[in-house]
Amino acid sequence: MVGGIVARLPTDINFVENCRSEPVARPQPQPVMSNLLQKQIEYYRARAPEYDDWFYRRDRYDQGEAHTRQWRREIRQVRDQLHRVTDLGHILELAPGTGIWTAELIQIGERVSALDASPEMIAINRAKLGSERVDYQLVDLFRYQPARQYDMVFFGFWLSHVPADKLPRFLETVHDALKPGGRLFLVDSRALDLAKNRTGTANLGADLQRRALKDGRQFDIVKVYYEPAELTETLREHGFDIEVEETENFFIYADGRKRA
Ligand SMILES: C[S@@+](CC[C@H](N)C(=O)[O-])C[C@H]1O[C@@H](n2cnc3c(N)ncnc32)[C@H](O)[C@@H]1O
Numbered sequence: 001m002v003g004g005i006v007a008r009l010p011t012d013i014n015f016v017e018n019c020r021s022e023p024v025a026r027p028q029p030q031p032v033m034s035n036l037l038q039k040q041i042e043y044y045r046a047r048a049p050e051y052d053d054w055f056y057r058r059d060r061y062d063q064g065e066a067h068t069r070q071w072r073r074e075i076r077q078v079r080d081q082l083h084r085v086t087d088l089g090h091i092l093e094l095a096p097g098t099g100i101w102t103a104e105l106i107q108i109g110e111r112v113s114a115l116d117a118s119p120e121m122i123a124i125n126r127a128k129l130g131s132e133r134v135d136y137q138l139v140d141l142f143r144y145q146p147a148r149q150y151d152m153v154f155f156g157f158w159l160s161h162v163p164a165d166k167l168p169r170f171l172e173t174v175h176d177a178l179k180p181g182g183r184l185f186l187v188d189s190r191a192l193d194l195a196k197n198r199t200g201t202a203n204l205g206a207d208l209q210r211r212a213l214k215d216g217r218q219f220d221i222v223k224v225y226y227e228p229a230e231l232t233e234t235l236r237e238h239g240f241d242i243e244v245e246e247t248e249n250f251f252i253y254a255d256g257r258k259r260a
Contacts, residue, residue, distance in 0.1 A: 034142075036163075036208075036220065036221070036222065037142055037163075037222070039219055039220060039221065040161060040219070040221045040222060041117045041118060041140070042219065043211060043219035043221055044097070044117070044118045044121060045118045045119070045120050045121070046213055046217065046219075047211075047213055048097075048098065048118055048120035048121045048123075048124055049120070049124070050213065050214055051097060051098050051121070051124075052098055052100070054199070055100050057071055059214075060199050060200070060214070061199055070248070070249065070250075071250060074247035074248060074249060074250050074251055075251070077247050077251075078187050078247065078251055078253045079104060081185075081245075081253065081255055082101075082104055082108065082154075082185055082187075082255075083104070083107070083108060084255075085108065085183060086107075086108045087108070088108055088109035088110070088151045088152050088183065089109060089110050089111070089150075089151040090109065090110065090111045090112075090113065090150050090151055090152075091105050091108075091109040091111065091112045091113070091150060091151065091152040091153070091154060092112075092113050092115070092146070092150040092152070092153045092154070092177055093105055093112055093113070093114045093115070093153075093154050093155065094115055094141055094153065094154070094155040094158055094174075095115070095116055095117075095141060095155055095156075095157075095158035095161075096112075096114040096115070096116050096121070096122075096125055096156075097116065097118075097121045097125065097156075097157075098121055098124045098125055098128065099114075099124065099125035099126075099128045099129050100156065101154060101156040101187075102114055102125055102129055102134060103128070103129060105152075105154055106129070106131055106133055106134060109151070109152060110133065111133050111134070111135070112133065112134045112135075113134075113135050113137065113150070114134055114135070114136050114137070115136075115137045115139040115141065115144065116136070116137075116138070116139070117138065117139060117140045117141065119138055122136045122138065141158075141170070141173075142166060142170075144173060145173065145176075146173065146176050146177035149176075149177060149178060149179040149182065150177055150178060150179065150182060151179060151182050151183065152178075152182055152183040152184070152185065153174050153177050153178055153182070153183075153184050153185075154184075154185045154186065155186050156186070156187045156188070157187065157188055157189060158186070158188070159186055159188050159224075159226070160188045160189060160222075160223050160224050160225065160226075161221065161222050161223065161224075162222070162224070163207065163222045163224070164207065164224060167234070168238070171234070171235070171238040172238065174238075175238060175239050175240070175258060178258040179258070180258055180259075180260040181257055181258060181260040182257060182258045183255075183256070183257055184235075184240055184242060184254070184255075184256055184257065184258065185253070185254065185255050185256075186253065186254050187251055187252070187253040187254075188226070188251065188252050188253070189223075189225065189250065189251065189252070190225065190246060190247075190249065190250055190251060190252050191225040192250075200212030200213070200218075203223075204220065207222055207223060207224045208220060208221070208222065208223065209221055209222075209223040226244075226252060228244040228245065228246055228252060229244075231244045231252065231254060232244045232254075235254060235256070239258060239259050240256050240257065240258055240259065241256050241257050241259055242254050242255065242256025242257070243255060243256060
Protein backbone atom coordinates (compact mmCIF):
# COMPACT_ATOMS: atom_id res chain seq x y z
CA MET A 1 0.00 0.00 0.00
CA VAL A 2 1.42 3.36 -0.93
CA GLY A 3 1.79 6.00 1.72
CA GLY A 4 -1.11 8.37 1.68
CA ILE A 5 -3.56 10.36 3.67
CA VAL A 6 -5.93 7.46 4.06
CA ALA A 7 -3.19 4.89 4.60
CA ARG A 8 -1.75 6.99 7.40
CA LEU A 9 -4.96 7.81 9.24
CA PRO A 10 -5.09 5.91 12.52
CA THR A 11 -7.64 3.10 12.15
CA ASP A 12 -6.49 0.81 14.94
CA ILE A 13 -9.30 0.36 17.48
CA ASN A 14 -8.10 -2.93 18.95
CA PHE A 15 -8.15 -1.39 22.39
CA VAL A 16 -11.94 -0.97 22.17
CA GLU A 17 -12.45 -4.39 20.61
CA ASN A 18 -10.53 -6.11 23.36
CA CYS A 19 -12.90 -4.69 25.97
CA ARG A 20 -16.18 -5.76 24.35
CA SER A 21 -17.66 -8.98 23.10
CA GLU A 22 -20.07 -7.51 20.55
CA PRO A 23 -18.71 -6.41 17.14
CA VAL A 24 -17.51 -2.83 16.95
CA ALA A 25 -17.92 -0.81 13.78
CA ARG A 26 -14.52 0.09 12.34
CA PRO A 27 -14.19 3.70 11.25
CA GLN A 28 -14.26 3.91 7.46
CA PRO A 29 -11.21 5.47 5.82
CA GLN A 30 -12.12 9.09 5.24
CA PRO A 31 -12.02 10.16 1.62
CA VAL A 32 -9.83 13.16 1.00
CA MET A 33 -12.17 16.08 0.98
CA SER A 34 -13.21 17.00 -2.51
CA ASN A 35 -12.70 20.54 -1.29
CA LEU A 36 -8.97 19.91 -1.22
CA LEU A 37 -9.00 18.65 -4.81
CA GLN A 38 -10.99 21.69 -5.84
CA LYS A 39 -8.44 23.93 -4.12
CA GLN A 40 -5.72 22.05 -5.96
CA ILE A 41 -7.31 23.02 -9.26
CA GLU A 42 -7.65 26.63 -8.08
CA TYR A 43 -4.00 26.61 -7.06
CA TYR A 44 -2.84 25.53 -10.51
CA ARG A 45 -5.21 27.95 -12.24
CA ALA A 46 -3.67 30.79 -10.23
CA ARG A 47 -0.14 29.44 -10.66
CA ALA A 48 -0.32 28.99 -14.42
CA PRO A 49 1.45 32.26 -15.39
CA GLU A 50 4.37 31.57 -13.05
CA TYR A 51 4.50 27.76 -13.38
CA ASP A 52 7.39 27.64 -15.83
CA ASP A 53 9.68 29.46 -13.37
CA TRP A 54 9.76 26.20 -11.41
CA PHE A 55 10.73 24.02 -14.34
CA TYR A 56 13.29 26.42 -15.78
CA ARG A 57 14.73 27.24 -12.34
CA ARG A 58 14.05 30.95 -12.64
CA ASP A 59 13.32 33.64 -10.11
CA ARG A 60 12.70 32.14 -6.64
CA TYR A 61 13.55 28.65 -7.95
CA ASP A 62 17.00 29.77 -9.01
CA GLN A 63 19.48 28.03 -6.72
CA GLY A 64 22.58 28.90 -8.70
CA GLU A 65 24.32 27.63 -11.80
CA ALA A 66 25.51 24.30 -10.46
CA HIS A 67 22.01 23.39 -9.31
CA THR A 68 20.45 24.39 -12.64
CA ARG A 69 23.08 22.41 -14.58
CA GLN A 70 22.37 19.30 -12.51
CA TRP A 71 18.58 19.78 -12.81
CA ARG A 72 18.92 20.01 -16.60
CA ARG A 73 21.16 16.95 -16.70
CA GLU A 74 18.54 14.95 -14.82
CA ILE A 75 15.70 16.26 -17.02
CA ARG A 76 17.77 15.17 -20.06
CA GLN A 77 18.02 11.69 -18.57
CA VAL A 78 14.22 11.45 -18.31
CA ARG A 79 13.74 13.03 -21.74
CA ASP A 80 16.20 10.59 -23.35
CA GLN A 81 14.29 7.68 -21.84
CA LEU A 82 11.01 9.12 -23.15
CA HIS A 83 12.50 9.44 -26.66
CA ARG A 84 13.69 5.84 -26.72
CA VAL A 85 10.37 4.88 -28.31
CA THR A 86 9.15 6.99 -31.21
CA ASP A 87 6.61 6.68 -34.03
CA LEU A 88 3.75 6.34 -31.59
CA GLY A 89 0.23 7.00 -32.80
CA HIS A 90 -2.18 8.79 -30.51
CA ILE A 91 -0.89 9.87 -27.08
CA LEU A 92 -3.06 10.85 -24.13
CA GLU A 93 -1.42 13.39 -21.85
CA LEU A 94 -3.03 13.85 -18.44
CA ALA A 95 -2.58 17.19 -16.64
CA PRO A 96 -0.29 18.66 -19.36
CA GLY A 97 -0.03 22.10 -17.75
CA THR A 98 1.96 24.65 -19.74
CA GLY A 99 3.15 22.09 -22.29
CA ILE A 100 6.68 21.32 -21.14
CA TRP A 101 6.14 17.62 -21.91
CA THR A 102 3.51 18.12 -24.60
CA ALA A 103 6.35 19.61 -26.66
CA GLU A 104 8.25 16.33 -26.30
CA LEU A 105 5.23 14.14 -26.94
CA ILE A 106 4.47 15.68 -30.33
CA GLN A 107 7.98 14.67 -31.36
CA ILE A 108 7.37 10.99 -30.60
CA GLY A 109 3.70 10.63 -31.56
CA GLU A 110 1.35 11.62 -34.35
CA ARG A 111 -1.32 13.22 -32.14
CA VAL A 112 -1.63 14.29 -28.52
CA SER A 113 -4.88 14.68 -26.60
CA ALA A 114 -4.15 16.88 -23.60
CA LEU A 115 -6.58 16.91 -20.64
CA ASP A 116 -6.29 19.49 -17.87
CA ALA A 117 -8.69 21.13 -15.39
CA SER A 118 -7.14 24.59 -15.74
CA PRO A 119 -8.20 26.76 -18.70
CA GLU A 120 -5.23 29.02 -17.93
CA MET A 121 -2.77 26.13 -18.28
CA ILE A 122 -4.43 25.00 -21.49
CA ALA A 123 -4.26 28.54 -22.93
CA ILE A 124 -0.52 28.77 -22.25
CA ASN A 125 0.10 25.29 -23.62
CA ARG A 126 -1.87 26.03 -26.80
CA ALA A 127 -0.14 29.40 -27.30
CA LYS A 128 3.33 27.89 -26.83
CA LEU A 129 2.85 24.87 -29.06
CA GLY A 130 0.45 26.16 -31.68
CA SER A 131 0.15 22.64 -33.07
CA GLU A 132 -2.79 21.22 -34.94
CA ARG A 133 -1.66 17.80 -33.80
CA VAL A 134 -2.61 18.60 -30.19
CA ASP A 135 -6.21 18.78 -29.01
CA TYR A 136 -7.17 20.08 -25.59
CA GLN A 137 -9.99 19.18 -23.25
CA LEU A 138 -10.95 20.84 -20.00
CA VAL A 139 -11.35 17.79 -17.75
CA ASP A 140 -11.35 17.02 -14.04
CA LEU A 141 -9.30 13.83 -13.97
CA PHE A 142 -11.08 12.62 -10.86
CA ARG A 143 -14.28 12.42 -12.92
CA TYR A 144 -12.75 11.27 -16.18
CA GLN A 145 -13.70 8.11 -18.02
CA PRO A 146 -11.86 7.53 -21.32
CA ALA A 147 -14.08 7.07 -24.38
CA ARG A 148 -11.37 5.37 -26.43
CA GLN A 149 -7.95 3.74 -26.10
CA TYR A 150 -4.57 5.29 -26.86
CA ASP A 151 -1.13 4.07 -27.90
CA MET A 152 0.47 5.84 -24.97
CA VAL A 153 -0.55 7.59 -21.74
CA PHE A 154 1.82 10.15 -20.22
CA PHE A 155 1.64 12.28 -17.10
CA GLY A 156 4.30 14.57 -15.70
CA PHE A 157 4.23 15.74 -12.07
CA TRP A 158 0.62 14.61 -11.74
CA LEU A 159 0.76 11.27 -9.91
CA SER A 160 1.99 13.00 -6.76
CA HIS A 161 -1.22 15.07 -6.71
CA VAL A 162 -3.48 12.02 -6.68
CA PRO A 163 -4.49 11.21 -3.09
CA ALA A 164 -3.88 7.66 -1.91
CA ASP A 165 -7.58 6.81 -1.67
CA LYS A 166 -8.06 7.82 -5.31
CA LEU A 167 -4.98 6.08 -6.67
CA PRO A 168 -6.53 2.66 -7.47
CA ARG A 169 -9.39 4.25 -9.42
CA PHE A 170 -6.96 6.58 -11.21
CA LEU A 171 -4.72 3.69 -12.27
CA GLU A 172 -7.75 1.74 -13.48
CA THR A 173 -8.67 4.74 -15.62
CA VAL A 174 -5.15 4.84 -17.06
CA HIS A 175 -5.38 1.11 -17.74
CA ASP A 176 -8.75 1.56 -19.50
CA ALA A 177 -7.30 4.40 -21.58
CA LEU A 178 -4.47 2.25 -23.01
CA LYS A 179 -4.57 -0.27 -25.82
CA PRO A 180 -3.16 -3.68 -24.82
CA GLY A 181 0.62 -3.30 -25.03
CA GLY A 182 0.27 0.50 -24.98
CA ARG A 183 3.04 2.53 -23.38
CA LEU A 184 2.78 4.20 -19.98
CA PHE A 185 5.33 6.86 -19.01
CA LEU A 186 5.28 9.08 -15.96
CA VAL A 187 7.70 11.44 -14.30
CA ASP A 188 7.40 13.08 -10.91
CA SER A 189 9.32 14.68 -8.07
CA ARG A 190 11.49 12.94 -5.54
CA ALA A 191 11.05 14.23 -1.99
CA LEU A 192 13.02 17.43 -1.54
CA ASP A 193 14.80 18.87 1.42
CA LEU A 194 12.47 21.84 1.85
CA ALA A 195 14.83 23.48 4.30
CA LYS A 196 16.99 24.35 1.29
CA ASN A 197 14.36 26.10 -0.78
CA ARG A 198 12.82 29.55 -0.80
CA THR A 199 9.81 28.65 -2.85
CA GLY A 200 7.08 29.00 -0.25
CA THR A 201 6.44 25.25 0.08
CA ALA A 202 5.89 23.65 3.48
CA ASN A 203 4.98 20.08 4.38
CA LEU A 204 1.81 19.94 6.49
CA GLY A 205 2.12 16.28 7.40
CA ALA A 206 1.25 13.13 5.53
CA ASP A 207 0.88 13.89 1.84
CA LEU A 208 -0.21 17.50 2.24
CA GLN A 209 1.67 20.65 1.36
CA ARG A 210 1.04 24.34 1.75
CA ARG A 211 2.15 26.25 -1.33
CA ALA A 212 2.51 30.01 -1.70
CA LEU A 213 2.33 31.89 -4.97
CA LYS A 214 4.61 34.83 -5.72
CA ASP A 215 1.97 37.25 -4.46
CA GLY A 216 1.72 35.41 -1.14
CA ARG A 217 -1.62 33.63 -1.68
CA GLN A 218 -1.53 30.22 -0.02
CA PHE A 219 -3.11 26.90 -1.06
CA ASP A 220 -3.10 23.46 0.52
CA ILE A 221 -2.60 20.64 -1.95
CA VAL A 222 -1.94 16.90 -2.10
CA LYS A 223 1.68 15.84 -2.59
CA VAL A 224 2.58 12.16 -2.36
CA TYR A 225 6.18 11.06 -2.82
CA TYR A 226 6.97 7.53 -3.95
CA GLU A 227 9.89 5.20 -3.63
CA PRO A 228 10.72 3.19 -6.78
CA ALA A 229 10.05 -0.22 -5.21
CA GLU A 230 6.57 0.65 -3.91
CA LEU A 231 5.60 2.42 -7.13
CA THR A 232 6.81 -0.53 -9.22
CA GLU A 233 4.72 -2.90 -7.13
CA THR A 234 1.61 -0.69 -7.28
CA LEU A 235 1.86 -0.27 -11.06
CA ARG A 236 2.48 -3.97 -11.65
CA GLU A 237 -0.54 -4.83 -9.47
CA HIS A 238 -2.59 -2.60 -11.75
CA GLY A 239 -1.62 -4.47 -14.91
CA PHE A 240 1.52 -2.72 -16.15
CA ASP A 241 4.89 -4.25 -16.98
CA ILE A 242 7.01 -1.35 -15.94
CA GLU A 243 10.38 -0.22 -14.59
CA VAL A 244 10.67 2.69 -12.17
CA GLU A 245 13.91 4.65 -11.89
CA GLU A 246 15.16 7.69 -10.03
CA THR A 247 17.58 10.33 -11.21
CA GLU A 248 20.36 11.29 -8.85
CA ASN A 249 18.50 14.04 -6.99
CA PHE A 250 15.24 15.28 -8.36
CA PHE A 251 13.03 12.89 -10.31
CA ILE A 252 11.33 9.53 -10.30
CA TYR A 253 10.12 8.13 -13.62
CA ALA A 254 8.42 5.01 -14.91
CA ASP A 255 8.41 3.54 -18.40
CA GLY A 256 6.47 0.44 -19.35
CA ARG A 257 3.46 -1.10 -21.04
CA LYS A 258 -0.02 -2.27 -20.31
CA ARG A 259 0.18 -6.04 -20.09
CA ALA A 260 -1.22 -7.40 -23.34
C1 LIG B 1 2.31 20.02 -11.39
S1 LIG B 1 1.35 20.51 -12.77
C2 LIG B 1 2.04 19.48 -14.02
C3 LIG B 1 1.99 20.11 -15.37
C4 LIG B 1 2.78 19.36 -16.45
N1 LIG B 1 2.38 18.00 -16.59
C5 LIG B 1 4.26 19.44 -16.21
O1 LIG B 1 4.88 18.39 -15.98
O2 LIG B 1 4.81 20.53 -16.24
C6 LIG B 1 -0.19 19.79 -12.40
C7 LIG B 1 -1.26 19.98 -13.44
O3 LIG B 1 -2.44 19.29 -13.02
C8 LIG B 1 -3.57 20.06 -13.37
N2 LIG B 1 -4.67 19.63 -12.48
C9 LIG B 1 -4.84 19.85 -11.16
N3 LIG B 1 -5.94 19.22 -10.71
C10 LIG B 1 -6.51 18.61 -11.79
C11 LIG B 1 -7.66 17.80 -11.98
N4 LIG B 1 -8.47 17.48 -10.96
N5 LIG B 1 -7.92 17.33 -13.22
C12 LIG B 1 -7.12 17.65 -14.27
N6 LIG B 1 -6.00 18.40 -14.15
C13 LIG B 1 -5.70 18.87 -12.91
C14 LIG B 1 -3.12 21.47 -13.13
O4 LIG B 1 -3.95 22.40 -13.80
C15 LIG B 1 -1.70 21.42 -13.67
O5 LIG B 1 -1.67 21.71 -15.04
